[in-house]
Amino acid sequence: MNRREFLKGSALAAAGIVSGASALAQGTLTFRGPAGRNPNAGNGNGQALRRFNTTTILKGVSLGMISDGKTVEEKFQIAKDCGIQGLEVNCPTTDENLEEILKASEKTRLPVAGIMFAGNWKENLSEPDPEKRAAYIASITKAIQQGKALGAPHVLVVPGVVNASMDYETAWKNSLEGLRQLIHVAEENRVKIGIENVWNNFLLSPVEMAYYIDQVNSPWVGCFFDIGNIVNTGWPEHWIRTLNRRLVNLHIKGFNTKLANDQGKWKGFSVQMQDEGDFDWKPVAQALVDIRYRGWLIAEVGGGNAERIKDISDRLEKMVTLVKNITEESATN
Numbered sequence: 001m002n003r004r005e006f007l008k009g010s011a012l013a014a015a016g017i018v019s020g021a022s023a024l025a026q027g028t029l030t031f032r033g034p035a036g037r038n039p040n041a042g043n044g045n046g047q048a049l050r051r052f053n054t055t056t057i058l059k060g061v062s063l064g065m066i067s068d069g070k071t072v073e074e075k076f077q078i079a080k081d082c083g084i085q086g087l088e089v090n091c092p093t094t095d096e097n098l099e100e101i102l103k104a105s106e107k108t109r110l111p112v113a114g115i116m117f118a119g120n121w122k123e124n125l126s127e128p129d130p131e132k133r134a135a136y137i138a139s140i141t142k143a144i145q146q147g148k149a150l151g152a153p154h155v156l157v158v159p160g161v162v163n164a165s166m167d168y169e170t171a172w173k174n175s176l177e178g179l180r181q182l183i184h185v186a187e188e189n190r191v192k193i194g195i196e197n198v199w200n201n202f203l204l205s206p207v208e209m210a211y212y213i214d215q216v217n218s219p220w221v222g223c224f225f226d227i228g229n230i231v232n233t234g235w236p237e238h239w240i241r242t243l244n245r246r247l248v249n250l251h252i253k254g255f256n257t258k259l260a261n262d263q264g265k266w267k268g269f270s271v272q273m274q275d276e277g278d279f280d281w282k283p284v285a286q287a288l289v290d291i292r293y294r295g296w297l298i299a300e301v302g303g304g305n306a307e308r309i310k311d312i313s314d315r316l317e318k319m320v321t322l323v324k325n326i327t328e329e330s331a332t333n
Contacts, residue, residue: 056324057288059316060086060113060296063101065303072097073104078306083313086113088298089150092142093118102150113296114194114224114249115147115155125178126160126171126202137178140193141185148189153295154248155186156194156224162201171202172212179216186220194224194248197239199265205234206242213246222246226300228253231279232265237287244291251300252319255279272301272315285322289330 061084069075079087089101089112105112119139127133143155160175162168179193186193195203195213203209209223223243227236232255240247254271297319299312 056294056327057297057320058085058113058295059313059320060084060088060298061303061309061312062088062116062298062300064090065299065301065312066306066309067303068305068309071104072100073107076104076108076110079309080108080110082306082310083317084110084309086111086296086298088112088114088116089152090118091115091146091150091155092139093146098146098149105150112147112150112152113298115143115150115152115191117143117155117157119143124158124160124200125175126162126166127174128166128170133174133178137181140182144182144185144189144191144193147191152191154192154194154224156196156249158198158200159195160200160202168202176212176215179221180218183216183218183220187218192248193221195221196224196251197226197229199229206239209239210242210244210246213243222248224248224251226251226253227279227284228255228300231255232257235283236279237283240284240287240291240293247291247293247295249296249298250293251298252316253299253301281319281322285319285326288323289326 061079063072063075063079066075066078069078076087087105087110091098093101101112104110117140119136123132123136123139125133125136127136140155140157147155159179160166160171162171179195182193195209197203197209203212213222223246225236225239225243225247227250229251230236230239256271297316299316301312303309303312
């Protein structure tokens with residue numbers, strides 16, 4: 001079944017899952033990039049890895065998580081003093097704020113770890129109205145262009161939402177068309193588009209996510225994998241191995257199923273990263289080593305003052321250290 005026929009098929013979403021599973025079983029669901037070569041090494045991630053003299057993983061948090069500091073520069077400096085190696089910021093933003101972020105990054109020599117697209121959830125690429133969808137694409141375009149100005153490696157995008165008024169097939173078709181329109185923008189600016197797995201009732205398995213990304217058919221579109229978002233429905237290490245070279249970057253947060261069941265699903269996130277919750281970091285770290293992941297590990301948890309940011313940095317450091325140790329052990333075996 002070719003791409004044109006697939007998009008026209010009446011059982012689009014189901015066909016995607018079945019075809020993807022079949023391709024994986026037959027070894028034809030390819031993993032982009034030769035072994036040992038991570039595609040992130042060619043953009044801002046590679047520069048940051050060299051700056052911090054590491055070949056594995058860098059620690060990041062969101063700028064909005066830092067409550068201390070009156071100016072953007074002060075917040076950047078606090079993050080750096082706490083051991084954070086890069087900050088995720090929201091775009092598109094005003095020219096004045098963009099300039100402030102750029103100056104803060106240059107002054108503190110702390111890079112921008114990535115862009116969180118500011119329009120996520122308000123609108124999305126599955127939007128049925130062509131005019132609204134075009135406006136959304138224009139907004140993502142601006143975020144990508146601002147990402148280039150900041151030296152960011154990627155822009156995080158929620159591709160679509162499935163609900164009672166938006167069926168799966170239409171979400172699949174519309175979002176793929178939108179992403180294909182953005183490929184040349186990403187390539188021209190050398191900023192990748194990272195599709196995040198979120199609770200949007202869409203792209204619900206690693207095989208489906210991999211197959212979806214392959215339909216876009218561009219090295220400039222991949223998956224921004226949120227480890228905590230799938231703990232209640234799957235295993236992060238399975239996703240990591242299946243997505244492989246399609247991984248753009250990583251978000252990390254914990255999740256506790258008991259809290260979610262007892263107090264509501266969003267309460268499941270009110271735990272620390274690897275210290276509490278339902279997933280074991282060791283198999284996740286092993287999976288990252290197996291695919292030779294190089295890039296950012298960005299905490300997406302409740303922030304606070306400098307003391308809180310230092311605590312998050314220390315927790316991230318434990319995770320990064322485990323990955324480094326497994327990498328070194330693998331090299332000696």
